Amino acid sequence: MVKAGLEDVVAASSTICDVNGKEGRLIYQGYDIHDLAQQSTFEEVVYLLWFGRLPTKVEQEAISNELRANRRLPDEVLKIMRLFPKTANPMEVLRTVVSLLSMWDLDAADDGREANIRKATRLTAQFPTIVASWDNIRNGRQAVTPREDLNLAANFLYMLQGTMPDELSATSLDIALILHADHELNASTFAARVAAATLTDIHSAVVAAIGTLKGPLHGGANQEVIKMLIKIGEPANVEPYIKRMFEEHKKVMGFGHRVYKTEDPRAWHLRKMSQELGVQCGETKWYEMSRKVEELVFQDKGLYANVDFYSASVYYMLGIPIDLFTPIFAMSRISGWAAHILEQYANNRLIRPRAEYMGPANLSYVSLDNR
Ligand code: SDX
Secondary structure, three states: OOOHHHOOOOOOOOOOEEEEOOOOEEEEOOEEHHHHHHHOOHHHHHHHHHHOOOOOHHHHHHHHHHHHHOOOOOHHHHHHHOOOOOOOOHHHHHHHHHHHHHHHOOOOOOOOHHHHHHHHHHHHHHHHHHHHHHHHHHOOOOOOOOOOOOOHHHHHHHHHHOOOOOHHHHHHHHHHHHHHOOOOOOHHHHHHHHHHOOOOOHHHHHHHHHHHHOOOOOOOHHHHHHHHHHHHOOHHHHHHHHHHHHHOOOOOOOEOOOOOOOOOHHHHHHHHHHHHHHHHHOOOHHHHHHHHHHHHHHHHHOOOEOHHHHHHHHHHHOOOOHHHHHHHHHHHHHHHHHHHHHHHHHOOOOOOOOOOOOOOOOOOOOOHHHO
């Protein structure tokens, strides 16, 4: 009996992440997301996801230095990026550049664990550079050289905006990256594991994940949320707009979840950030509108906000271009994808499910002249 969308099908054993949909709990390698969001950093979470425990000070410094030392892109790749049409979709740019990077990666032919960790480190370090460099190139600006004295989140904002981010912005983005880092067998991570299970290279498995995350039912939802809020315009317009969406049986992006049947724990932190950033930038309407939408969708559909709903207003108030919202999701999830790819390689069996055949049977072939 086929479970549509493989709903509730357990397709792997993993120590990386647990999503408890009933209780609304998210655990990375045994640590609750609330503790990590309030006390950890994205670079520390990368280490936790990959090595299964919190790093010592020395280990933390080492991975942080490795991530900072590997942010640059090969000059040839930047040259090719300058040939892309300026209207190229940033997720397609990310997907394409990751494919290019495998051609310049000195470890490309080495599929050993140490080499794969080096490649995962380079990709995690380079994703923000790809996204920020693309925004600079498409806007005719000089690509900003990454700074090694800033953590991954702060350096991304610096490369994107050309100025040092304020403390709240840098911290907010760092926490958002922690919240998005992994989520068990979500569609893009499952795509990465299916690819890795054929023993293809890590770059190919990541390209499969990027293409999957791009979909509006998955990572692409956050961009649709902010476009909806901009269309609504003001808090007073929320109710009629949402009511009309329901009348037209339209899905409200940023709500619902295949696993969570209560509040997505990540939304709690992003909702708080949206309010704080609204107060800091003197424009709280995006938060206020979000709260109204949230109340109406819950009242009418009993659905909760997921991770994409409040990340939309958070990224918008951080001054990030809308079509970079999903690439930022990928900038974080590359760490989770890499963790799952490494785990798949370590104890692999080809992932090859069956299909329930529903087609015709025993047909006789009729030649073309007689059809
Ligand atoms: C992410 O898997 C992960 O872990 C993903 C993620 C991660 O960290 O990797 O958490 C990130 O992708 C979050 C989800 C982002 N996507 C969206 O916000 C898009 C809007 N959400 C929906 O498309 C939907 O809720 C899904 C895709 C998230 C889940 O879909 P399901 O489990 O297949 O549920 P469904 O579409 O079968 O909906 C069940 C019912 C339906 O009602 P009926 O047709 O049965 O009457 O709920 C309704 C749906 O119409 N419904 C919605 C809705 N989501 C579900 N109605 C209005 N608005 C919505 N958003």
